[in-house]
Amino acid sequence: MENARTDTFLITGGCGYFGYRLACSLHKKGARVLLFDTVPPIQEVPEDFVFVQGDIRDYAQVERAIAGVDCVFHIASYGMSGREQLNHHLIEAVNVQGTQNVLKGCVEHGVSRLVYTSTFNVVFGGQVIENGNESLPYLPLHLHPDHYSRTKSLAEMAVLKANGTALKDSSGVLRTCALRPAGIYGPGEQRHLPRIVGYIEKGIFRFVYGEPSSLVEFVHVDNLVSAHELAAEALTLEKQHRSAGQAYFISDEMIHHLIGPFYNFQPLLTRTEVYKTGVTHYFSMAKAKAELGYEPQEYNLDEVVQWFRCRGHGKKSCSSFLSRLLLDILFVAAFVAVALSFLPVVGS
Ligand SMILES: NC(=O)c1ccc[n+]([C@@H]2O[C@H](COP(=O)([O-])OP(=O)(O)OC[C@H]3O[C@@H](n4cnc5c(N)ncnc54)[C@H](O)[C@@H]3O)[C@@H](O)[C@H]2O)c1
Numbered sequence: 572m573e574n575a576r577t578d579t580f581l582i583t584g585g586c587g588y589f590g591y592r593l594a595c596s597l598h599k600k601g602a603r604v605l606l607f608d609t610v611p612p613i614q615e616v617p618e619d620f621v622f623v624q625g626d627i628r629d630y631a632q633v634e635r636a637i638a639g640v641d642c643v644f645h646i647a648s649y650g651m652s653g654r655e656q657l658n659h660h661l662i663e664a665v666n667v668q669g670t671q672n673v674l675k676g677c678v679e680h681g682v683s684r685l686v687y688t689s690t691f692n693v694v695f696g697g698q699v700i701e702n703g704n705e706s707l708p709y710l711p712l713h714l715h716p717d718h719y720s721r722t723k724s725l726a727e728m729a730v731l732k733a734n735g736t737a738l739k740d741s742s743g744v745l746r747t748c749a750l751r752p753a754g755i756y757g758p759g760e761q762r763h764l765p766r767i768v769g770y771i772e773k774g775i776f777r778f779v780y781g782e783p784s785s786l787v788e789f790v791h792v793d794n795l796v797s798a799h800e801l802a803a804e805a806l807t808l809e810k811q812h813r814s815a816g817q818a819y820f821i822s823d824e825m826i827h828h829l830i831g832p833f834y835n836f837q838p839l840l841t842r843t844e845v846y847k848t849g850v851t852h853y854f855s856m857a858k859a860k861a862e863l864g865y866e867p868q869e870y871n872l873d874e875v876v877q878w879f880r881c882r883g884h885g886k887k888s889c890s891s892f893l894s895r896l897l898l899d900i901l902f903v904a905a906f907v908a909v910a911l912s913f914l915p916v917v918g919s
Contacts, residue, residue, distance in 0.1 A: 579603040580803075581640040581682075583627055583673060584647030586612040588760055589688065589792060593644060594620065596796045607636045608647065613761075627669030630676070637676040642684040642803050645673050645730070650719040659718045666722035667729070674733045674745070681740035684806040686799055687730040689749040691820065691854065692720035700852040705818050727751075727818065734816035746806045746815040750798055753822040753854075757792030757870075758878040788822040788853045791870040795821060801863040813862050820854035823867050 580597055584590040585606030591614065594604045598617060605621045606612060612622060625632035627647050637643065647669065649655055650662035670687070677685050694703065696710040709728070715721035727749045734747040798821045805814035859865040 577602075578641040579605065579639065580642050580644060581605045581607055581637055582644045582646060583607045583669075584645075584688075586610055586622070587646065588757075589755055589795060590644070590646040592757070592792050593646070593796045593799055596793075596800065605636060605640065607633075627672055628664050630672045633672045633676040634679065637673075637682060638680045640682055642686070642806070643673060643677060643682055644686050644688070644799060644803070645670065646688045648688070648719075648723065648726075650717075650722070656717065656719060662718045662722050666719070667725050670726040670729055674729060674736075674747075677738075677745050678733070678736050679739050681738045681742050683738060683743050683745060684803060685730065685733075685745065685747045686802045686806070687727060687747065687749040688799070689727040689730075689751045689818065690720065690723050691751050691753055691852070693724040693727050693751060693818075695852050696720070697850055698852075699850055700854065703820070703852070703854045705820065705858050731816055731818065746812050748802050748806060748814040748816065749818040750795075750802055751818060751820045751854075752795050752798075753788040753790045753820075755792055755795060756789050756875065758874045760792070760875070790822045791868070793870070794823055794867045797868075798859060798863065798865050801865055805863050817858075817862065819859040819863065819865075820856065821859055821865070822854060822856065823870070824856050 580594075580602055582590045582594050582604065585594050585604070586608035590606070590608070591612060594606055598604050598620065603619075603621075605623055606616075607623045607625050607627075609624065609626050611624065612620075616622065623636045625636055627633055647665065649665035650658065655662070674685070676682070692710075692715075694700070694707045694710055696714045696716060700707070709724055710720075712721055712724065715724065730747045730749055733745055736745045737743075738745060798819070802814050802819065804810055806812055856865065856867070
C-alpha cells in the first residue's frame with residue numbers, strides 16, 4: 572500500500588477481530604492508526620496506536636475522532652451473532668444511523684476516502700448462487716430473514732450513494748466503496764470459534780447433518796485485510812479512483828464442500844443458519860482481482876488449530892495419532908459451523 576506510510580486511518584470497530592487485524596497491518600506499514608470503538612482493545616497495543624473510545628451512534632463523538640484523518644475504514648457493526656441479534660433497535664441504530672453519522676463526519680470534515688465492510692448477505696437470502704458477481708441485485712429488503720443483514724444492506728446502499736458527495740471544505744468529493752466478505756476465519760477469532768470448540772469439548776455436538784453437495788466460501792482474515800488496503804488505495808487519484816462507488820465480493824477463491832453427511836450442527840445453529848448453510852452460494856473474485864489487484868493467499872487451518880492448542884484445548888485427546896486426527900476433524904467441523912454462524916438468527 573503505497574500511501575500507507577504517510578496516511579492517517581480511522582477504523583470504526585477497530586477493536587473488533589477484523590478491525591484490529593487491519594490496524595496492525597497498516598501500522599506495520601508505517602501508517603498512523605486511530606481505533607474508534609465502544610470498547611478498548613483486548614490485546615496489548617503498540618504505544619503509538621491511538622484508541623478513541625466512542626460510539627458511532629453519537630455524531631459528536633464521531634466528529635471529534637474523524638477530523639484530520641485521510642481515510643476511514645468503517646467496520647463497526649452490531650447484531651451479527653449471539654444475543655446481539657435480539658436487539659433490533661440497537662442493530663438499526665448502529666448499522667444504519669451509525670453509518671450515516673460516519674458518512675456525515677467525512678463530508679463535514681473533508682475526509683475524501685471511506686471503505687465500508689459489508690457482507691455477502693446483501694444479495695444472499697438463502698437462494699442458490701453459483702459464481703455470482705456484483706451485477707446481482709440487492710436482496711429485496713423485505714426478504715432479509717434477519718435485521719443484521721437488512722441493516723448491513725441499507726448501510727451499504729447509503730455508503731455507495733454517498734460516493735461523489737462534495738466535501739464541505741471544498742477540497743473535492745467523498746469517494747466510497749464497499750467490500751462484501753464471506754464468513755471470516757483466522758487465528759484468534761473470538762466471536763464464534765471458542766463457543767463451538769467449547770461445545771465440542773463438552774460433547775454437545777452431534778454429527779448427522781445434511782446437504783453434502785452444498786458449496787460455500789470463507790475468507791481468511793489476512794486476505795480480507797489485503798482487500799481493504801487495496802480498496803482504500805484504489806480510491807486515490809493515483810489509482811484513478813477505480814474503486815469509487817463500487818462493491819466487491821471478497822473470499823479465498825476456494826469453494827468448500829460443506830462437510831459431509833455426518834456433521835450435524837443443528838443443535839447449535841438456528842433455523843435460519845441451517846437454512847442458509849445448506850444452500851450453495853459462492854461468488855466470483857474476478858472484479859476484485861481486476862480492479863483492486865486482489866490476490867488471495869492460500870491458508871489452511873493449521874494456524875487456527877494451533878492457536879487453540881496453545882490455549883490448552885484438546886490436550887487430553889492428543890495422545891495418539893488417531894485422536895489428533897479426530898481433533899483436527901472436529902476443528903474443521905467447528906470452523907465450518909463457525910464460518911457459517913456469521914449468518915444471523917431469525918425468529919428462533
Ligand atoms: N465475522 C464474520 O464472519 C463477518 C462476515 C461478513 C461480514 N462481516 C463484517 O465484518 C466486520 C467486522 O466483523 P468482526 O467479526 O471483526 O466483528 P467484531 O464484532 O469483532 O467487531 C465489531 C466491532 O465494532 C464495535 N462496535 C459495535 N458497535 C459500535 C458502535 N456503536 N460504535 C463503535 N464501535 C462499535 C464492537 O465493539 C466491535 O469491536 C463487520 O462489519 C461485520 O458486519 C463479518
